[in-house]
Amino acid sequence: MSLVHGMRACGLAVLLGVLGGCASAPVSVPAMSGDAARPAQASGWIRSELYFAVGNEDGSDRIDEARWREFLDHEVTQRFPDGLTVIDGYGQWRFREEGRLVRQRCKILVVLHEDRAQHRADIEAIRQAWKQATGHESVLWSRQPVEVSF
Structure with missing residues (x-):
């Protein structure tokens, strides 16, 4: 199985699951106070999502929690110390030529x-560090503009 296809599977399945629950009416967010480092409301921000394959098709772990936590602490938190979110995911991908379905945890x-x-360079450094540490071929990076309020 190609890890590129596995990452596409994980990313696509999770993205479709997230988007499926997004058909609600807009919510009004009250104005909040902020500070110079974290403004109350800001535009010009990006939501970056990175998809890391951690499990085999049979459900066994390729990357255990301790190894993931070490990577998170050494490669990610140093670059984004102000905060982040990690979500456990699962995805699947069908090889068109073979018709084979691949399932993978991420x-x-x-x-x-x-x-x-600098933030884009940091994201790319995280992707490269994962590929080097695990031998994986790909880390899917999805990004979109967002407005944030702290």
Whole structure:
């Protein structure tokens, strides 16, 4: 199984699951106070999602929780110390040529950050570090503009 396809499977399945629950009416968010480091409301921010394969098709772990936590502490938290979210995910992908369905567990890292070159470089460094540490071929990076309020 190609890990590229596995990451696509995980990312696509989780994305579809998240989007399926997003058909609600807009919610009004009251204005809140902030500080210079964390403004009450800000535009020019990005929501970056990274999808890391951690499990085999048979449900066994390729990357155990201790190894994931070590990676998170050493590669991610140093670059984004102000906060992040990790979601356990599961995805699947069908190889078109073979018709074979691949299923895989994953970790989804969500980071909200200002849209700056340094943050984009940090995200890319995290992706490269994971590929080097695990031998995986791919880490899916999905990003979209967001407005944030703290």
